[in-house]
Amino acid sequence: MRRRIGIDVGGTNTDAVLLEEDTVAATVKTPTTADVTTGITRALAALVERAPTARDAHAVMIGTTHFTNAVVQRRDLGRVAAVRIGLPSGASLPPFVDWPEDLAALVRGEVVMLEGGHEFDGRPLVPFDTKGMRAAARRIRDAGIRSVAIAAVFSPLNASAEEEAAAILREECPDVAVTLSHRLGRIGLLERENAALLNACLIELARTTTRAFSQALRASGIAAPLYLTQNDGTVMLAEVAEAYPVYSFASGPTNSMRGAAFLSKRDEALVIDVGGTTTDIGSLRHGFPREANNVVEIGGVRTLFRMPDLLSLGLGGGTMVGTTQALTIGPASVGYRLTEQGLVFGGGVLTVTDVAVAAGLIDLGDRARVASLPAALVEEALARIRATIEEGVDRMKTDAGEAPLIAVGGGSFLVPPRLAGVSEVLNVPHQAVANAVGAAIAQVSGEVDQIFQDLSRDEAIARARRAAEDKAVAAGADRATINVVEVEDLPLAYLPGNSLRTRVRVVGEIARQP
Amino acid sequence: MRPVTADEFESLAIGAWILGTGGGGSPYLALLNMRQLYRKGVVCRLMDAAELHDDDLVAVVSNMGAPLVGQERLTDPKTMALAVTMMEEYLGRKFRAVMSLEIGGGNSIQPFMAAAILDLPVVDGDCMGRAFPEAQMTSFAIHDLRMYPLTLVDVRDNAVVVARAASWKWMERISRKACVEVGSIASTCKAPRTGKEIKECAILGSTTKAIGIGRAVQAARRAHRDPIEAVLEVATGVKIFSGKIHDIARRTTEGFLRGTATIEGLDDFRGHALSLAFQNEFAVGWLDGEPRVMTPDLICVLDTVSGDAIGTETLRYGQRVTVIALPAPPILLTPKGIEHVGPRAFGYDLDFRSVFA
Numbered sequence: 001m002r003r004r005i006g007i008d009v010g011g012t013n014t015d016a017v018l019l020e021e022d023t024v025a026a027t028v029k030t031p032t033t034a035d036v037t038t039g040i041t042r043a044l045a046a047l048v049e050r051a052p053t054a055r056d057a058h059a060v061m062i063g064t065t066h067f068t069n070a071v072v073q074r075r076d077l078g079r080v081a082a083v084r085i086g087l088p089s090g091a092s093l094p095p096f097v098d099w100p101e102d103l104a105a106l107v108r109g110e111v112v113m114l115e116g117g118h119e120f121d122g123r124p125l126v127p128f129d130t131k132g133m134r135a136a137a138r139r140i141r142d143a144g145i146r147s148v149a150i151a152a153v154f155s156p157l158n159a160s161a162e163e164e165a166a167a168i169l170r171e172e173c174p175d176v177a178v179t180l181s182h183r184l185g186r187i188g189l190l191e192r193e194n195a196a197l198l199n200a201c202l203i204e205l206a207r208t209t210t211r212a213f214s215q216a217l218r219a220s221g222i223a224a225p226l227y228l229t230q231n232d233g234t235v236m237l238a239e240v241a242e243a244y245p246v247y248s249f250a251s252g253p254t255n256s257m258r259g260a261a262f263l264s265k266r267d268e269a270l271v272i273d274v275g276g277t278t279t280d281i282g283s284l285r286h287g288f289p290r291e292a293n294n295v296v297e298i299g300g301v302r303t304l305f306r307m308p309d310l311l312s313l314g315l316g317g318g319t320m321v322g323t324t325q326a327l328t329i330g331p332a333s334v335g336y337r338l339t340e341q342g343l344v345f346g347g348g349v350l351t352v353t354d355v356a357v358a359a360g361l362i363d364l365g366d367r368a369r370v371a372s373l374p375a376a377l378v379e380e381a382l383a384r385i386r387a388t389i390e391e392g393v394d395r396m397k398t399d400a401g402e403a404p405l406i407a408v409g410g411g412s413f414l415v416p417p418r419l420a421g422v423s424e425v426l427n428v429p430h431q432a433v434a435n436a437v438g439a440a441i442a443q444v445s446g447e448v449d450q451i452f453q454d455l456s457r458d459e460a461i462a463r464a465r466r467a468a469e470d471k472a473v474a475a476g477a478d479r480a481t482i483n484v485v486e487v488e489d490l491p492l493a494y495l496p497g498n499s500l501r502t503r504v505r506v507v508g509e510i511a512r513q514p
Numbered sequence: 515m516r517p518v519t520a521d522e523f524e525s526l527a528i529g530a531w532i533l534g535t536g537g538g539g540s541p542y543l544a545l546l547n548m549r550q551l552y553r554k555g556v557v558c559r560l561m562d563a564a565e566l567h568d569d570d571l572v573a574v575v576s577n578m579g580a581p582l583v584g585q586e587r588l589t590d591p592k593t594m595a596l597a598v599t600m601m602e603e604y605l606g607r608k609f610r611a612v613m614s615l616e617i618g619g620g621n622s623i624q625p626f627m628a629a630a631i632l633d634l635p636v637v638d639g640d641c642m643g644r645a646f647p648e649a650q651m652t653s654f655a656i657h658d659l660r661m662y663p664l665t666l667v668d669v670r671d672n673a674v675v676v677a678r679a680a681s682w683k684w685m686e687r688i689s690r691k692a693c694v695e696v697g698s699i700a701s702t703c704k705a706p707r708t709g710k711e712i713k714e715c716a717i718l719g720s721t722t723k724a725i726g727i728g729r730a731v732q733a734a735r736r737a738h739r740d741p742i743e744a745v746l747e748v749a750t751g752v753k754i755f756s757g758k759i760h761d762i763a764r765r766t767t768e769g770f771l772r773g774t775a776t777i778e779g780l781d782d783f784r785g786h787a788l789s790l791a792f793q794n795e796f797a798v799g800w801l802d803g804e805p806r807v808m809t810p811d812l813i814c815v816l817d818t819v820s821g822d823a824i825g826t827e828t829l830r831y832g833q834r835v836t837v838i839a840l841p842a843p844p845i846l847l848t849p850k851g852i853e854h855v856g857p858r859a860f861g862y863d864l865d866f867r868s869v870f871a
Contacts, residue, residue, distance in 0.1 A: 089669040092547050092590035119697040120583050126670060154586050188585045190543075395832045400760055400778070501582075 006440025014039040015436035026051035044220040063229035071299035080200040081110035086117040086153035100300035117153030137172035149200035151181035151193035206245035234445035259438030263428035274411030277333040317411035408434035446472030464504040477508030525728030530622035537795035538619015538645030566709030576615035579699035595631035597703040613637040618645025643843035650682030668696035741821025812840035
C-alpha cells in the first residue's frame, strides 16, 4: 500500500492528510504556530492518532509560505554577496538596482561585477575573468559572508561562467552557500539575478527550517523521506529543496489547485479557492496550474518565477459587509477572528459568512442572530459576490467556451451552483483540505527554457524535452513515469535565422528510494 | 532649454510606452539607467528645436536589436555615448545636441542616457512620433534626406561605420547584419542632421508630448479618475473599442513579430468585435470586419483599469483592454508619408482613411 502524507502550513491553519493509494484516509486541521514546527508536530500527532498507518507513510510532503513571509516581513534574512558576470555590458545597472532600500540594506553584502557571460546563441561575450573571480572569492571569505548569488549574462543558454565561478568559490571558501541564477530563472538578467539574490538571503533560514521539519517528522515516529512542495505543484527532496527556498514562494495556492484536480478527477478546469480573506482563481492545464508569464513582485523585488497564474480577489468568508451608506463588500476582512467577530458567532461585525448563513447557503453558528437582516440586503450582497466571482472566473479563462469550476477552501459555500461562462460548479469531498491533498500527490518536475536556432519546431521541442527529462530525473523522478505537461514556443523578433524560444516542462512520479 | 526633472522620466516612460503603439520595447531598463544617473547628480536638459542654428549638428541615436537580448545585455549610457563620439570622430565635427529616433518605447529615453555622458542637450522631438519597425519609416526618409553615414557600436570594442548606402532599405539591411553579428544588440548613431533639417523635417515636441501623456495618466490614477479618458483628453485621441482579448495568434516572419488579436466588446461595445493586426506595432484594426483604424494613425492598446500600454509581445487572452487612436504627425499623412508608413507599407491592401479625417 502506497501511503503519502501531505501537510500545508497556511497563515491560519496547518492542514494534514493521509493518502492511502488514491484515497483520503484521514484529515486534520490545526492552528498554525508562530514557529511553524510546533504546528506541524501537532498536526502529525493528530494524524497518527486518527490513522496509525500514517507512521508507515513512504513520503511526507510539506508546503509552506514561511520563506515568502520572511521576505515580505523582512525577517531572518542573511547578508549575501552578489557576483554578476557580464561586463563590459550592464555596468550601469549593478545588482540590487531597483530593490526597495530597506530590503537591500538588510541583504546587500559584497557586490562584484566581472567580465564574462555569453551571447544569445551561446558564444562567449568576452572571456571570463577568472583572476578577478578568485580575488572576489577571497574578499567574500574575508568579509565573513556565508551566501553568494552568481548571475551571468545568458546563463540559461550557457551556464559555464556561473559553474566556473562556483568552482572557484568552492576552492577559496568551501563553506559558503552558492546560488546559481540559471537554476532559478529564465531570460531576463535583472529578474533572474533578483531571484538568485532572494534565494541566497533565505538559504540559512531554509536550512534550519527544513531540518526542524525533519526533526518534527522523526519525533512523530515517521521514517519516510521529506519533500518540500514547489511553486509549480511538484516536490523536491528536502535536502535538495533547502538550497532553493524561492521555489516554494507560491506553493500554497498551487497545492490547493493540484488538490482540486485530484479530488475532482478533472485535469482541465478552473479552480476557485475561497479562504478567509481572499479568493484565488486559477486555471488547470493537464492537472497543473497554468503559469504566469509576467514579472512577479515579491516583497517589492521584480522576479520571473515559475509561479501559478492567479487572480486574487479581496473576497473570503471573513470579508466585511458595510451598510452605512451604499452596500460595500470588502476588501477588509476579520480573517481568522471570524469565529469571534462574525454575527452568527456572537460578534458584532457583519461578514460575508453571516450573509451566507442568512441566505441558508450554509449552517454555521447561531442563525437567529442574522434573522433580522433585510432580505433585500442579503439578496444584493449575494448578487455582488456572484458578479465578482463571475468576472474573476472569466478573466482566468483561456478561451471563450464554458469551463468547469472546482470550488475548494473553507469559504467555498460562497460559490453559487450556477455561474455565467461556467459549465458546472464542482464541489468535492475534503474540499477544505484540498491544499494538503495537493501536497500529498505532488510529483517531480524538470523544465527547460531555451532559444533554438535553425531547427524545425519539432526538433527544437524534442531537444528541449530530453533536457527537461534529465533535469527531472536529477531531482528525484522515476524516468519511466515522466510526462510532458507543458510546451510553449515563441518566435523571436529581430533575431537571425529561425529563432524559437522553447519551454518544455515534464513531471514524473517520485522514484522509489533505494 | 530647460532642465528635466527625475519625475519627468517616470512620466516619459509611461507616455512613451503608450506612443509605442505596441512596440518600441519597454522603457523599464532605460528608466532604471536614468534613475541611477540622477542619483549621481546628473541633470539632463531638453531643448526646443528653435534654439538650434541651421548649421548645428544633431546626433540621432537609438538602440538597435532584439528586445529579448536587451533583457540580458543591459545597455549602459557609455555605449550609447560611444556611438555619438565615434560619429564625431568620423565627421571631424562636434554635435550640438542629441535627439531620439523614435519616441515610442525605450528609445525615447536612450538619447538622454547618451546626453548625460556627453553633457549635451536633447532636442524635444524624434522622427517617427511613435514607434515603427524599419529605418525607412521616418520623417527624414519621407523628406528624402541622406541616410548615411551611420555608426554602430557594441559594448566590447567593436564599431562599424556604414559610410554609404544606396537607399534606406540598404541601410536597414547592412546595419541589421552588423547588429546581428555583435549579438543582436548595438547602439547606433544615425545619419547626422543639421539644425535646419531638424527644424524642417523632424517631428517636434514629441518628448514633451510623451511626458504630458504620462503625467496625465499618473494624475488620473492619483485622483482615482479614468486614466484612459485622461490620455484621450491630453492627446486629443478617440476611443475605438473596449473589451477583452478573445484570441491571439502570433508568428515571426522576416524577423518581425506578426499576428492578430481579436477583442470581444464589453460595455458600450458589447456584441461587437475588433480584430487588430500587428507587425511589432499595431497596424490595422477591423471593427466587425470593416477597417476602422489603420497606420499611421497611432493604435494604442491600454489596460482598461490602469491605463498602462500593453505591448504586442505581452497581449494575452482575457486581458481587459481599451483601444484608442491618437493622431499621427502631419508629415506621415502626406501622400509620400502614406507611401512609407501607410497600410500598404505593411502589406494591407487598403486605402488609408484616418479616424481623425
